[in-house]
Amino acid sequence: MSGFTEWAGRATHPESAAGKPEALSGIRVLEYCPGHFGGMVAASILGEFGADVVKVEPPGGDPLRRVAPEGVLVEGTGLPFLSEARNRRYVTLSAGHPEGRALLRRLAAASDVVVTSEAPDRLEENGAGYLSLRRERPDLVYLYLSAYGSFGPDAARPVLDSDILCQALSGGPFIVGEPETGESPPAPHQAPTRLGNWHGWFSQGLWGAFGVLAALRFREETGKGQVVDMAGAEAMMMFADYNITWMHTAGKARGRLGNYDPAVFPYTYIRCRDGYTFIAAYNDEAFESLMQIIGRPELARDPRFSNPAGRVRIENERALLAVLEEWSGKLSADEILAAVEEHTSKKSGPGAAVVTGRVNRPLETLSERNWQERGCFLRPAIPGYGELSLAAPPWKMSGTPPRWKSGCRPPGADNRDVYAGTLGMPEEEYVRLGALGAI
Amino acid sequence: MPCEGSFRDFAQKAFDPAEVASKPQALAGVRVLEVATRIFGPATADYLGLFGAEVIKVELPYRGDLMRYVAPEGFFWKEISPAFLPLNRNKLHVGLDLHPAEGKDLFLRLAEMSDVVVENLRAGTMDEWGVGYLQLRERNRGIVYAANSGFGQWGPCSEGRASYDATAQAVSGFSAITGFPDQPPMKAGFWVGDYTAALMSAIAILAALSARRRTGQGQLLDLSQAEAMIRALDWTWPFAGRTGKDRRRYGNVDPSYPPSGIYRCRDGFVAVSARDGGERACLARVLRTDGDGAPAAEAVAGFAGERTVAEVVRIAEAEGFSAAPVRGGREHYLDPHLRARGTVCSVEDPLYGRVDEYGPAPKLSESPGRVKWCAKPVGWHNERVFGELLGLSAEEMEHLARKKVIGKWADLPGARPPKEGIAG
Numbered sequence: 001m002s003g004f005t006e007w008a009g010r011a012t013h014p015e016s017a018a019g020k021p022e023a024l025s026g027i028r029v030l031e032y033c034p035g036h037f038g039g040m041v042a043a044s045i046l047g048e049f050g051a052d053v054v055k056v057e058p059p060g061g062d063p064l065r066r067v068a069p070e071g072v073l074v075e076g077t078g079l080p081f082l083s084e085a086r087n088r089r090y091v092t093l094s095a096g097h098p099e100g101r102a103l104l105r106r107l108a109a110a111s112d113v114v115v116t117s118e119a120p121d122r123l124e125e126n127g128a129g130y131l132s133l134r135r136e137r138p139d140l141v142y143l144y145l146s147a148y149g150s151f152g153p154d155a156a157r158p159v160l161d162s163d164i165l166c167q168a169l170s171g172g173p174f175i176v177g178e179p180e181t182g183e184s185p186p187a188p189h190q191a192p193t194r195l196g197n198w199h200g201w202f203s204q205g206l207w208g209a210f211g212v213l214a215a216l217r218f219r220e221e222t223g224k225g226q227v228v229d230m231a232g233a234e235a236m237m238m239f240a241d242y243n244i245t246w247m248h249t250a251g252k253a254r255g256r257l258g259n260y261d262p263a264v265f266p267y268t269y270i271r272c273r274d275g276y277t278f279i280a281a282y283n284d285e286a287f288e289s290l291m292q293i294i295g296r297p298e299l300a301r302d303p304r305f306s307n308p309a310g311r312v313r314i315e316n317e318r319a320l321l322a323v324l325e326e327w328s329g330k331l332s333a334d335e336i337l338a339a340v341e342e343h344t345s346k347k348s349g350p351g352a353a354v355v356t357g358r359v360n361r362p363l364e365t366l367s368e369r370n371w372q373e374r375g376c377f378l379r380p381a382i383p384g385y386g387e388l389s390l391a392a393p394p395w396k397m398s399g400t401p402p403r404w405k406s407g408c409r410p411p412g413a414d415n416r417d418v419y420a421g422t423l424g425m426p427e428e429e430y431v432r433l434g435a436l437g438a439i
Numbered sequence: 440m441p442c443e444g445s446f447r448d449f450a451q452k453a454f455d456p457a458e459v460a461s462k463p464q465a466l467a468g469v470r471v472l473e474v475a476t477r478i479f480g481p482a483t484a485d486y487l488g489l490f491g492a493e494v495i496k497v498e499l500p501y502r503g504d505l506m507r508y509v510a511p512e513g514f515f516w517k518e519i520s521p522a523f524l525p526l527n528r529n530k531l532h533v534g535l536d537l538h539p540a541e542g543k544d545l546f547l548r549l550a551e552m553s554d555v556v557v558e559n560l561r562a563g564t565m566d567e568w569g570v571g572y573l574q575l576r577e578r579n580r581g582i583v584y585a586a587n588s589g590f591g592q593w594g595p596c597s598e599g600r601a602s603y604d605a606t607a608q609a610v611s612g613f614s615a616i617t618g619f620p621d622q623p624p625m626k627a628g629f630w631v632g633d634y635t636a637a638l639m640s641a642i643a644i645l646a647a648l649s650a651r652r653r654t655g656q657g658q659l660l661d662l663s664q665a666e667a668m669i670r671a672l673d674w675t676w677p678f679a680g681r682t683g684k685d686r687r688r689y690g691n692v693d694p695s696y697p698p699s700g701i702y703r704c705r706d707g708f709v710a711v712s713a714r715d716g717g718e719r720a721c722l723a724r725v726l727r728t729d730g731d732g733a734p735a736a737e738a739v740a741g742f743a744g745e746r747t748v749a750e751v752v753r754i755a756e757a758e759g760f761s762a763a764p765v766r767g768g769r770e771h772y773l774d775p776h777l778r779a780r781g782t783v784c785s786v787e788d789p790l791y792g793r794v795d796e797y798g799p800a801p802k803l804s805e806s807p808g809r810v811k812w813c814a815k816p817v818g819w820h821n822e823r824v825f826g827e828l829l830g831l832s833a834e835e836m837e838h839l840a841r842k843k844v845i846g847k848w849a850d851l852p853g854a855r856p857p858k859e860g861i862a863g
Binding site: 002003004005006007008009011013021022023024035037045049063067068070072078079080082084120121123124129130131147148149150151152153154155156157158159160162163164165167168169170171172173174176177178186188189191192193194195196197198199202203206207209211213214215216217218220221222224225226227228229230231233234235236238239240242243244245246248250252253255256257258259261262263264267268271276277278282307308309310312341344345350352353354355356357358359360361362363364365366368369370371373374376377379387388389390391392393394395396397398399400402 | 445453454467486508509567571572573614615616622627638649658661671676684685710711755756775780795800802803
């Protein structure tokens, strides 16, 4: 182990985070995104870096709490909400009530950042629209999340932003999944395929957080706030490789190729004795290494496979896959990793670029030593909700490390703390608003 | 009560793409050194560059970033790969070898003048070369150093285990939950394991720059691309923890909002979404399904299968549930909405002429992101960076070029300028 590795492990281990300063301390974020997971992600990310996040829920709680895949509920709250419910204070108010609306406005005006997925005209009616808030707070950063965005010909489309819509519009699923084979009707899986997690919503939240951080930097320089308009459709679009440049330069659109790739091969999953593993070796030198590893060095000179353009012809990809699986079918994923590392550890440069990794089921990922030792998973006991397995913030940082500080709490659990403590509301008003049903 | 649509009117004006070029940039004044190949590192720097950071991309002389040779179907356009272009906008390209002492010295001098370093070499490589975080902070205590890797800078896999996008897709558990239950796990057909992690790296860099404003101190940022994907798998982990079971592959129906999902129509595919009780009731009414629960996916499939995508979208919008077409690159390229938003944009590049690209996703009303120019051949900006920025004379540069410390492109497609010369 080198001095750097040792130093980095000591300086950035999540266990050393407590007590260190936080990057976004002093920034207050108001999250008003009922039913919207992308907004939760954006606020969580800012919260992990130390922002004070206040989540506003309608009385009875965010509808997202009741979303329960596989029917699993913990104290009435589903796992998607629980997975993202971190580092927040939870307040309730009724936007249908005049005093609730006034409170929403007070909260927004006391914040640096507003994250919302509510329709702009409704927010304006509720007193928390950007146009009226900016008069009071010209330095406010206002993140607005929607499927199509706040301007452009499709902006007025009446849709409720959701992961599946963001995914479909992004171009992602269009190039994920198996192509049709000409049989009629095609099999159900020969279709554009959604990414299994909420990657559309997740990307939307991440880009939203990025936009907010860029806007906060601009505010630090100029004192000015602004709107960050984040269309969920466009978030994963940024990840859709060279869709536009290929259309522009070659007039070609990408299609579905299953686990093949139009630009690189081998770069695919191969069957092995205990499941599937990833194998890549797409430059000539690495391909030669891989052919040595599988005991077929002569194939590196086979005219079908001897250059990158030949290897990405679909018929050659299929032929090579068969050759690779003839070898990998007898080995476990770990044995394949060992064989690859044995060979590449003696090489450097492009010839060492043979890469592999087991296609893990979630329980396999959870049990891997590397993630455990790096503090990648948490298992906190959350008051009222019990022990939960959660993904930790992924960044290891030496100066201002992000951290998980608290988990889910019931709706309104922090009402007194926020309304009396942060907003300075007198006790009798707090009691009165509660009795009115405004909070 | 404010007038109807006032925010939309404001937005139409505030985000006008025609005004973007004349507005300030959010990250103006931030200088980024990129020592990276392929996607994870270059995309991180690209995202910062889109919002105004000055990115100096350091490539090994002659062949440069190996991503230059990743070309869809082996196709190069004007000697450059269309897959390289979207990752390397707004950058200054220098060819600099960090192995010889003079190369290290030039790099350290650049680092003294920079705010951020982004690298995605195998863990510890920069340190071995004498230009890692510990050496750089001796010269510049404010440096924010993003070390992007597959498995992290420390821990059991940190000793040189290589990783690509699909390694992260595979080892994180992402692929195991993507695809259909009766089919093998599905690799996303785009490099989602790189881009997701690149965006997370860029986010942490901005957070670190914000902290630096108060403390004056930079820091080391260690991000594993697999850990970035693990963080994005929503309810996978609490489900495993509570039930002891693996989350399954559910195909095209979202198990959180059934029957929301992707469905085949007569002329393509549509996403149908019913996120709340109101939308589910509207969908049930249109499908004329009985009972209290959500309509079955089979009923939606039958409904969509008899109609065109446009019909399903029209019915959804009229009846109170949500739908949208499943779009690909061609639809994006031709979409007036995306053009009006600058999400698909044209850039007039002095070397390549008109190039169309995806523009930045988050739209900032006061300090918007933008594509200013395209990727360039290896070493294209050597004179600008080594000459104007570091103050090297023409003789010094010639001397370093002869010693192969600095250099330009190899005579290869992917690395060299277009044959027809400067675009007119």
